[in-house]
Amino acid sequence: MTRRYFGTDGIRGRTNQEPMTAEIAMKVGMAAGAHFMRGDHKHRVVIGKDTRVSGYMVESALVAGFTSVGMDVVMVGPMPTPAVAMLTQSMRADLGVMISASHNPYADNGIKLFGPDGYKLSDADEAAIEAMIEVSPRLAQGAEIGRARRVEDARGRYIHFAKSTFPDHLRLDGLKVVVDCANGAAYNVAPSALWELGAETIAIGVEPNGININDACGSTAPQALQETVVASGAHIGIALDGDADRLIVVDEQGAIVDGDQLMALIGTMLAKKGLLRGDGVVATVMSNLGLERYLVGQGLSLERTKVGDRYVLEAMRAKGFNLGGEQSGHIILGDYATTGDGLVAALQILAAMVETGRPASELLHLFDPVPQLLKNVRFSGGRPLDDARVKAVIAEAEAELKGSGRLVIRPSGTEPLIRVMAEGDNAQQVETVVDRICEAVAEAA
The missing domain is CATH 3.30.310.50 (Alpha-D-phosphohexomutase, C-terminal domain)
Incomplete structure (x- = not known):
């Protein structure tokens, strides 16, 4: 079935053009809210966003839609996509929403939806919501109308969660780390988490103004990160995208390391500790043949899916894997998160550097990519x-x-x-x- 609104990762488009208009955003809130009104408890949705100026408009429209069908709204402000997924689950919400167009320019925006378990919605749920967008769900009456409030401690909750994925017996003392937050959703939480773990942190791309998200910065434009790493003598550079669900690394020599090399390292480290479930890694058809050959040489397998981190995650859940991702830097660590998390993935790389004492240029070059x-x-x-x-x-x-x-x-x-x-x-x-x-x-x- 051809879908009018949902694409491979939620709803996305140019702001104030269909489907990313305030009117449609409100209808999405009404439809998604009505779809997830199950049982007689008071229903709740968590809404986060990145730093695009259009986020204010989309957020307000969604709030109107959700409250109109009787769902309470908790707004957490600029937060990474994985933080919204985590908060949806930890706050026992019925639904989570991230307003972001990921690595796209500021003129675009998008709506990503998460179920109460923190996972992205299934095709069936998205199809049901699409069908309800075209008709008006039953509106709440009187005291049934939902309420909206902002939560101020959401950043602290996510920082605590991210730090909890780093081994308790390790610290980042003595490591100089450059982090590029793409002027996006992680501009506050990522530098804070790294600093609290002991790293000497140099943060760039942390001055969002509503229109500079992903502008010559972040995982899709790592040139500024490369220059800063080399000029500052840093041990490693970390580049996130606008909603911080993907990661690209720059080693101490300024070389870019993509998601395939990151999965190779994390997979190898987990396997050595007996913690790699499924005896392999899940990646898409776009991952390099060099990764597949390397994993096979380590006695591990590579399970391929079609393009899209949601399909990687579906395969991980169905077949019992706990590591998957994409060449573009979406790294899913199933033991910690329900979606790609750039900061959490970066912490696993940093932990490997601390444990081995090896430089990033050596540690993160486990295979030669095939042309x-x-x-x-x-x-x-x-x-x-x-x-x-x-x-x-x-x-x-x-x-x-x-x-x-x-x-x-x-x-x-x-x-x-x-x-x-x-x-x-x-x-x-x-x-x-x-x-x-x-x-x-x-x-x-």
Whole structure:
């Protein structure tokens, strides 16, 4: 079924354009509130947001929607997405909402929903909410109308939680850490948690003004972090995105370390301690073949899913894994969190540095990535992947790469794009294969 509002990670779009308008946000609040009104207890929703100026508008509209159907609202202000998931569960709320467009520019915004267990909603729940957006749920009457209040200690609760995931017998004393918070949701909590654990902390991207979120900073633009790490002589740099659910690391030499290397290290460390459930890691089809080969060499497996951290988490829960993530830096540690958490993942990396005494450049280079190339082909309509010529070219490419590489071709979940990715031991072969497929897709489109 084609969905009008929900995409691969909640609802997202350009602010004041459908679906990210105040009117639709209010309807989402009404529909989601009505959907989760189960039982005769007083119902509660936790709402957090990142630092976008449009967050005020979306928050107010959601509050109106939720209270109109009888749900009480607890607002926690700018907080990381994983903090909202954690607070939803710990405060026994019926629903959690994060207002954020993650790593997107400030002009975009989004709405992510969490169930009472702190996990992102299932496809079935999202479909039910979509259906209710189109009709007006029953409105509360008189004293049944919900109330709204702000909680001032939410940051402290999350900082305490994040620190609790760091080994009790370790400290970060003597480590100089640069943290880039993308002028986003973690601008306060991440530097505070690191400092309280003993690190000498240099914080950048911690002056949000409503429009500078992810602007030349954060996990998608780590150049400023690289420069600061090298110039300050720091041991490591940590880059979060706008809602702090993903992590990219910079080593002491200024080299960028992606999510695949981070999963390799965390997976290895957990396995050595007998704490890696499932004897492997869950990642998406986009994770590098080098990661898969490394894990197999360690006697571990790599379980692949389609793109999206929600699908990684679904596989983790279904098959009993406690570590998964994406190359882009979403790292899910199932023993601690119900979604990706950049700060918690960073603390596991820092713990490994303290335990081993090894520099980040050595510790975080466990395998050489296989040459990988991704290109996008824009199309205006139709289904170019169903074209007979495109299918033939793809089949030829798969045969050519068999045994030495992989091919992943998929339509984007958010834009009219076909994404073509290939990887293999021969970089020239990979480039030739990708270009050939892109050309065929472009002709069909």
